[in-house]
Amino acid sequence: MRMSTSDESLALAAAGGDRAAFALLLERQYDRLFALCFRLTGSRAEAEDLTQDICLALPAKLASYRRSAKLTTWLYRVAVNAAHDRRRRRATYVKATEGWGDWETGRQAALAGAAEARDWLGTAMAALPDSLRDTLALVLDDITHAEAAEILGISEGTVSWRVSEAKKALRALKQKEEAG
Numbered sequence: 001m002r003m004s005t006s007d008e009s010l011a012l013a014a015a016g017g018d019r020a021a022f023a024l025l026l027e028r029q030y031d032r033l034f035a036l037c038f039r040l041t042g043s044r045a046e047a048e049d050l051t052q053d054i055c056l057a058l059p060a061k062l063a064s065y066r067r068s069a070k071l072t073t074w075l076y077r078v079a080v081n082a083a084h085d086r087r088r089r090r091a092t093y094v095k096a097t098e099g100w101g102d103w104e105t106g107r108q109a110a111l112a113g114a115a116e117a118r119d120w121l122g123t124a125m126a127a128l129p130d131s132l133r134d135t136l137a138l139v140l141d142d143i144t145h146a147e148a149a150e151i152l153g154i155s156e157g158t159v160s161w162r163v164s165e166a167k168k169a170l171r172a173l174k175q176k177e178e179a180g
Contacts, residue, residue, distance in 0.1 A: 007071040015062035022062075025071075026055060032072070032141065033079060039137035040083040042122040054082050069150055076143065077151045080134055087130070124170050132169065135162040 005021075007028060013021035033054065038047035058078075065074055125133050131152075138148040139159070149156040 008067055011062050011065050011071050012067070014059065015065060022059060026058075029072070029075060030055070033075060036076060036079050036137060036141050037083065039122070039125065039140060040079065040134065041086075042126040046086075050079070050082060050086055053086075054079055057082075070147070073143075073147050073150055076138060076141075076147075080138075080151060083134070084130070121170075124173050125166075127173065128166055128169055132162050132166040135159055136166040139163050 005024070007025060010021045010025040010028075014025055030051070034047060034051045037050040037054070038044060041047050041050060061078060065071065069077075125136060128136065135148060135152060138151060139145070143151070145156050145159040145163075148159045152159070
């Protein structure tokens, strides 16, 4: 495979079983995918696990790629969906193993906060509602508002509003930390 081959062409070849195309596609996209997963999870270990899970599922998922969007847009949608699924599974696991108790919820939040304390933005983003965090994570990765809208299945105006709300929340958190 040549480096001039488009990602979209590589994806179609990989969907047909071309291992070299798949390897080159992963080589090109892995770092961006990991960076997005890190911003979605706020934890290096979680991001590594999520990225690995996506890469393992990618050969089967590539069969659904139809070139109606750029490959990166489609791949980011896959990542956002995988992050949502992981959050739902974690929430279900906590409920199943510890019940609905406030103690376990507080313990889990404290553990997550301690792990994320290494990076202020990661910690601050973790405090945002999922919709704001997901939107901001995409925009911080140089995804246009139009592309983010396509990935998230919302309007471009909603993306702009979410980014504005996330910035307000982050600014307020920073001011609160500086005052306290």
